[in-house]
Amino acid sequence: MRIGLIGLGRIGSFHADTLAALDGVDELVVTDPVTAAVDAVTARLPAVRTVDSPEALLASGVDGVVIAAATNPHAALIHAAVAKGVPTFCEKPVAGSIAESIAVQEAVAGSDVPVQIGYPRRFDPAFVAARDAVRSGELGRITTVRSTTLDPAPPPAAYLAVSGGIFRDCSVHDFDAVRWVTGQEVVEVHAVGSVDPDAPAEMYADHGDHSSASVLLTLSDGTIGVVSNTRTNGRGYDVRLEVHGVRDAVAAGLDEGLPLRATQPGITWPAGPPHAFFMDRLADAFRAELTTFTQVAAGTVDNPCTVTDAMGTAWAAEAATLSAAERRPVTLEEVRTLARSS
């Protein structure tokens, strides 16, 4: 199978290594407007074929395309791939704005070309087991879900400027995990954010963005979700999900690399070293996710994260962004109504 890869930045470069090592991938064709990004990948992977543009890549006869470009061009690249009939994997989020995301959803709905959105926690064994525990009923009625994404260090200011803000860029992982594990939709959010007083204005303040955030979620059955995010967690990369029920409770992410130091005397867990970043914590999940995409492209498995599915997460991010800006709870129905009337 020939797979195309558009975008060779932090995640695209990492995906290049993963895709090149997959059994089902015979040829990898890549493109990025930044020559240094292309050179860094071809230096490691000399067998990779390079082309000058996404258009050339989509015309090169690839059997599937992985979009790992910056968020802003996601919508245009998905539209171009779908128009060419090329099965598509696109990194989260669907697009840079809710209007573009809706347009993508409509285009994909009117096509039989599969478009898979990248939410890697759906492929992490611990998250899968947490979902199974909820589905089996062994936890009893779920009372609380707590989801955490704490990055060790912020991305560059240039990335933050076009990221859409912490709720659309980072909290979406938590919104998606909560939806996917519980099988419930988010119906209301109450978000708050803070800004690191030591960060230069171009990182957060200039864009109305936040360096840390918390979001209270109300799910469709009334369950409460609690999301916690920061861009600067000194001890490492902390990805966790706890599900508490009336009979039992489970947690994904409590491994020896959990970046927390217990303060009780005599407790030596977790032994460490702490997870340093998402590439090491989620490497197996990314491999499973991209393997699944090659199977989706081959038509042998169902799409595990459609655009319509991912839109439940996009609407939660939209509501959280408005909620933090206006310091009040916001229903998803409100942001859907606002989008319809604009």
Ligand SMILES: NC(=O)c1ccc[n+]([C@@H]2O[C@H](COP(=O)([O-])OP(=O)(O)OC[C@H]3O[C@@H](n4cnc5c(N)ncnc54)[C@H](O)[C@@H]3O)[C@@H](O)[C@H]2O)c1
């Ligand atoms: N699933 C995850 O856990 C995860 C993690 C990190 C990033 N992401 C997502 O992946 C995307 C990329 O993130 P990143 O951290 O690699 O960003 P990055 O800024 O490091 O890299 C983006 C790359 O895209 C390239 N690019 C920009 N416009 C392009 C275009 N029109 N065509 C082709 N290439 C183009 C840039 O030159 C750059 O090399 C973002 O949408 C982000 O939300 C997902």
